Amino acid sequence: MNPDVHADYRRQADSHFGAGESTREHHNIALLPGEEARFAADFTPSPLLRHIKSGLVVTGDRVVVRHPQFMFFVIRVGHAESSLPISRVSSTTVGRQLSQRRVMSAGIAGFAGLFMLMSSMSAMGVFLGPLMLLIALGLLGFAAFQAWMARGLALIVTHTGGGTVRVDVDKAEYERMLEADRVIQTLVIGSAHSAHSAHSAHSVHSAHSAPAAATTPTAPPPAARRPTPTPDYGPPQPRQDLPPRPVPPAAPHNPGPPSIWRG
The missing domain is CATH 2.30.29.30 (Pleckstrin-homology domain (PH domain)/Phosphotyrosine-binding domain (PTB))
Structure with a gap:
């Protein structure tokens, strides 16, 4: 096949x-x-x-x-x-x-129809007068139809x-x-x-599971270590290997000049 x-x-x-x-x-x-x-x-x-x-x-x-x-x-x-x-x-x-698009179409068509109608009145004596009148009536009819269809x-x-x-x-x-x-x-x-309801059930489940997590035993904290004592060496001592510092000689006693005042 x-x-x-x-x-x-x-x-x-x-x-x-x-x-x-x-x-x-x-x-x-x-x-x-x-x-x-x-x-x-x-x-x-x-x-x-x-x-x-x-x-x-x-x-x-x-x-x-x-x-x-x-x-x-x-x-x-x-x-x-x-x-x-x-x-x-x-x-x-x-x-x-209310359809805004149809309202706008009705307004534009109505304005154009009125303009054509007034123009046809002034040109009624020539050939374009009746033609413009027909166009104006068509535009006005279209505007009325759009205005009627605007509501739904x-x-x-x-x-x-x-x-x-x-x-x-x-x-x-x-x-x-x-x-x-x-x-x-x-x-x-x-x-x-x-x-x-799903959100409430989730909240209740979380609330029930929270105490269970809180009662879980925790490990004890580690014991604190004792500080190591620092040795005491006392006040600082002068070094023995250095020579003694020289002592400057005493200045001689120089009495001043005799005073003019007699005691």
Whole structure:
């Protein structure tokens, strides 16, 4: 039997182009050995492109999010998968979030649309007037769309180092978003309690082992050595082998001159 030399290529192509993947995005998230899913669901990030789903899986060890990648909103070209360990979760945020990027896009498009609208009014008599009016209406419509899309529901899980994992949610999926948040918070609290219990047990074990170490007999200190007495030779004596020092002769007595006073 001849081996299929193209089997590996076909497997890579199927993996790259998404052949054989499940229609539910969270089913495509591979769990690690020993992991058990506590929560799994798909969420719709866009109210218009409802065929694009983001998968969320919460296990006892981590939070995994899978975002599909599309070209021209139709052709699927891949996916992006992010995970975050439960023991490193610092906070979770749920609710309606405001996209600063969409707000900025709406402001720029609205300003450009108003400028084109005023310019078209002054050039209405020429050919460019109606064209500029159409462009202005298009820009104003785009600005209104961006302003409407700026608000959206989202679940954000924040890492202790500052990183985040975000899942945008449709209005109809609000209850499932709250359920996912409750599961994550329960796991985070349980992980914190487990770490605290382990730390307390380690402290108690150290406290119990400390007296045992203190009662261990120690070797007696070495006996002090008696100082060796220094011999006493008495006061220093002059040397006997030296000659005596010469004594200078006494000076003669010379009486002074007679005094003029008579006694």
